[in-house]
Amino acid sequence: MTSQQKSISSSPNNRIKLVRTFPRFNVSQRWEHAVLLLCIAILLLTGLPQKYNTTLWSQAIISSPGRLNTIQQIHHITALVLSALVLYHLGKAIYLITRRKLPGDMLPTLQDIKDAWSMLLYLIYIKKQKPAFGKYNFEQKVTYWFLFFSIGIMIISGYVMWFPGTITRVLPGGVIPAAIMAHSTEAIVTAIFIVLWHFYHVHFERLNLSIFSGWLNEEDMHTYHSLEYNQLVRQPRSDQDPGDMQS
Amino acid sequence: MRPVRKYHFFYLISAIFICSLSVFFIVTNAIASPSEKEVQSISQGQVLPDLKDTGPIVGNNVCLGCHGQPGLTMTLQNGDILDLYVNPDSYANSIHGQDGYACVQCHTNLGNYPHPLFTATDFRDATLHLTNLCNRCHSGEYNLTMDSVHFDKLAIGVREAAVCTDCHGSHDVHQWTDPETHNLLPAARLSIPATCSKCHNAIYQKYLTSVHGAALTEESNTDVPTCIDCHGVHNIGNPTTAAFRLKSPELCASCHTNPAIMDKYGISTNVLNTYVSDFHGTTVTLFEKQSPDAPTNKPVCYDCHGIHDISRVDNPQTGIEMQQNLLVRCKGCHPDATSNFPSAWMSHYIPSPEHYSLVYYVNLFYKFFIPLVLGAMVALVGLDVGHSIYIRTHRGKPRLKPKPAEVQPSELTETPTKPPQTEPNGEITNEQSEQSEQSEHDSEEASHE
Numbered sequence: 001m002t003s004q005q006k007s008i009s010s011s012p013n014n015r016i017k018l019v020r021t022f023p024r025f026n027v028s029q030r031w032e033h034a035v036l037l038l039c040i041a042i043l044l045l046t047g048l049p050q051k052y053n054t055t056l057w058s059q060a061i062i063s064s065p066g067r068l069n070t071i072q073q074i075h076h077i078t079a080l081v082l083s084a085l086v087l088y089h090l091g092k093a094i095y096l097i098t099r100r101k102l103p104g105d106m107l108p109t110l111q112d113i114k115d116a117w118s119m120l121l122y123l124i125y126i127k128k129q130k131p132a133f134g135k136y137n138f139e140q141k142v143t144y145w146f147l148f149f150s151i152g153i154m155i156i157s158g159y160v161m162w163f164p165g166t167i168t169r170v171l172p173g174g175v176i177p178a179a180i181m182a183h184s185t186e187a188i189v190t191a192i193f194i195v196l197w198h199f200y201h202v203h204f205e206r207l208n209l210s211i212f213s214g215w216l217n218e219e220d221m222h223t224y225h226s227l228e229y230n231q232l233v234r235q236p237r238s239d240q241d242p243g244d245m246q247s
Numbered sequence: 248m249r250p251v252r253k254y255h256f257f258y259l260i261s262a263i264f265i266c267s268l269s270v271f272f273i274v275t276n277a278i279a280s281p282s283e284k285e286v287q288s289i290s291q292g293q294v295l296p297d298l299k300d301t302g303p304i305v306g307n308n309v310c311l312g313c314h315g316q317p318g319l320t321m322t323l324q325n326g327d328i329l330d331l332y333v334n335p336d337s338y339a340n341s342i343h344g345q346d347g348y349a350c351v352q353c354h355t356n357l358g359n360y361p362h363p364l365f366t367a368t369d370f371r372d373a374t375l376h377l378t379n380l381c382n383r384c385h386s387g388e389y390n391l392t393m394d395s396v397h398f399d400k401l402a403i404g405v406r407e408a409a410v411c412t413d414c415h416g417s418h419d420v421h422q423w424t425d426p427e428t429h430n431l432l433p434a435a436r437l438s439i440p441a442t443c444s445k446c447h448n449a450i451y452q453k454y455l456t457s458v459h460g461a462a463l464t465e466e467s468n469t470d471v472p473t474c475i476d477c478h479g480v481h482n483i484g485n486p487t488t489a490a491f492r493l494k495s496p497e498l499c500a501s502c503h504t505n506p507a508i509m510d511k512y513g514i515s516t517n518v519l520n521t522y523v524s525d526f527h528g529t530t531v532t533l534f535e536k537q538s539p540d541a542p543t544n545k546p547v548c549y550d551c552h553g554i555h556d557i558s559r560v561d562n563p564q565t566g567i568e569m570q571q572n573l574l575v576r577c578k579g580c581h582p583d584a585t586s587n588f589p590s591a592w593m594s595h596y597i598p599s600p601e602h603y604s605l606v607y608y609v610n611l612f613y614k615f616f617i618p619l620v621l622g623a624m625v626a627l628v629g630l631d632v633g634h635s636i637y638i639r640t641h642r643g644k645p646r647l648k649p650k651p652a653e654v655q656p657s658e659l660t661e662t663p664t665k666p667p668q669t670e671p672n673g674e675i676t677n678e679q680s681e682q683s684e685q686s687e688h689d690s691e692e693a694s695h696e
Contacts, residue, residue, distance in 0.1 A: 053533045064538045068530070123630035125637075164591050165583045173590025177598070178605040180526060185613040189620060197623070200628045205635070 022232060024210040032089060033211045038081040043154075044191055046075040066221050079158055086151060100170040105236040108145060112138040134227040143198050150190040157183035305359065310350040311335050320676070327370040333418050342422040353380045371406050378410040385411075391481035399485075407446070414442050437463065439473040447474075453555040460555075489542040493535040496522060500550045516658050521595040522548070544580065551576045568594070 005212065025033070031192045062068045075219040096102040118131040135142070160167050160179035167175060171238045206224075210216040222228040255597065313319060319331040325633055338344040343353075349355055367373035382389040385401070389411070400408035415421075423435035440463065442450030444630040454460035456476075462468040478484070484491060500510055500519040507517050522528035530545045531559050551567055560568040573589040581588065598606040 023341045047696060053529055059533070059537050062533060062537065065534055065541045065543055067500060068533075103314060120627075120630075123627070123634050125634070154416035165581055165585070168587035168591055169585050171587065173592070174603055174605045177525070177593050178609045181598075181606050181609045182613075185610075185617070189613070189617055191625065196624050196628060200631075205631065 013161075018195065021215040022218070022221050022229070023214060024216045025214050027214070028092070030211060030214055032085060035081065035085050039078050039085065040190075040194070043075060044187070046071045047187055048191075050075075076162065082151070086155060100199070103135075106141060106144055108141055112141055113191065132226045133224060134231075135225060137224065139197075139201055143201070146193055146197075147190065150169070150186055150193070153182055153186045154190065157186070179206055179218040248543050301322070304349050305351050305357075307338075309360065310354075314350075321365070323367050323369050323373065325369040329367070329370060329373055341416075341418060341420045343420055355380075355383070369661075375401075375406065375410060378412045380413075381411040388481045394482040394484075396483055396485045409446060413445070425481060436469045436473050437467060439475055440464070443474045450555050457555060457557045459557060459558050468475070472502065476502075488540075490539050492547055493531060493539055493541070493543065495547045495549060496528065497535070498530060515595065517597060518595050521593065521597060525593060527592075536647070544650045546576075546580065550579065579604075619664045 049061045050068075052058045053062060093102060103114060115131045115133065117128060119138070121127040122130050157179035161177060164176045193204060202211075207221070208216075208220070210220075216225070217230075221232075263538075314333045315335045320330055321329050324431055325330055333350075358364065364371075367376060385661060397408040397410070401410070415423075421435075422432070432531045440451055440454055440460065443466050455464055459471040463473065475483075478486060496519060503514065503518050504516045504517050510517070523532050528543045531547055534541045534543055551573065552558075552560075552567075556565075558565040560566045563569065565572060567576060570586065570589045573592075573594075574584060574586060575591075577584040577589050593603050593606070596602040598604070598610060600607055653690055
């Protein structure tokens, strides 16, 4: 859990500068993100042409029943992979809860609302100071929980659409068109959310690749996660996990 | 020279005489020839025909002299008895008779009496030969029939396949369209199903029980489709192809989206757009555009409503408004469907609080949710972009120095409300110092940069 030392050539004269890095995501989390990224990309690529089937670009892709069938099969297989990923994620969380080792950094708290409010005041130039954040700031929590519920809706509505015969054994038939409506619309919300919110924060606001590399450098830690940084640097505690769910 | 002149005069007189004599003979010959014809026809006991002064054409009465006698028959090569009788009244009432067409205008190969002997192997052979005569005037329609399923069958040797005269009749051909508008006359519409029933009787019997057929035959309602409205007229296509299947919703929609017809009966004109916007219809329309020959198992109108036995949807026995009747149709493709299953199809309803309220409210939710989420995100991201530009352009200005002191109190008051599991109370003082340090650091950094 201790921070690592990484050497990065940071100046044109190749002067070696030592950059302290902090572990942010463990291997499991990084793989989860990679698989999730791939799944969502494939699901959107195969799902959007089906939604916008009246457009020319979509009809260029779905040109025959055979093609549509292939696209739907890819969509279904990817959906199964995503479902497995969600089950793994939930299973791991439940396992950690039973062991009382769930870090809980990602759980929404009242502080997040306050942080968001402070951030808003900061952004409209009322406050001059950004709020200090812990391991995950409210933006990152919003991203996580928004996608958590989006994917939940997508998975549930997706299976309802996929197995209408089975579902209508227990539920009224009206849930099928409702699921279709929800699936199709939620997909758009999710896609726009990822592009607008997530991409902005990890690519444009600053390039944050910690979910791929697993670590964050000291400067970013200090700037964006000062509470966590201070805890790690000043008050290293043996019972504090830096964020990897691994025990 | 003189005697030569005398001879000249003599030659001239004789030449004039010869010329006038020959002219006289030619004229008398010309007068004599018709009188001979007259003699010929009178010898048959007939008056000279002249229906419409057809000039050199042989008049109809000449033909009817023999063919107007009931019982005139001939035996074909296989022993079929071909009735050669033409009812003069029936022909006179036909459209050709009314317009004064002569027999020989169709039967062009006959010439004068006695005409060449007509030969055919059998009765059908006679029809198939004679029907080609229509092509002379009606080549447009004749060419259309060459694209028809009937012609295809004929080409592979199915001699029963319908040709012109099978539907239109021969000597009793009637006017079926309005001469000005070329629209089908109401009387013709009424007679069409019976015409097709001559061969397709089983389908005709089904049609009679359908909502369309019953209205046509019982109420003489000409709004309803007859056979040709769906199947076409001369170029009747094969209705069992994938292309016909994919095209069929448009066929039904041609009437069922027309308010001029539907409003009379209080039938919704939203049937097509609700079908297209639902999953089955979406796929069918997609393929109809993209690959019109592709077979699809997605239902089209007639898979649920029936083909020739289309019934009212509120018919208690067969109407698919009754879920148990619709379930039968569902099970055609979804064998494991249960009683809840049919309501998964929105029955051409546009979701509303009354019908499919769940779908309606899901839609309503997203109508508010999407702008809300999008608006909030765009606002926050926009503010963030604006703020970071502001910070960069105002970087290094000393006025940032005093600010942390201003901020700190509010931060301090917020800290104790943090949930204890994330920030134990014992850490508060520690954190306060951290925050003050950090804010100092931030301002240092800002001034440094």
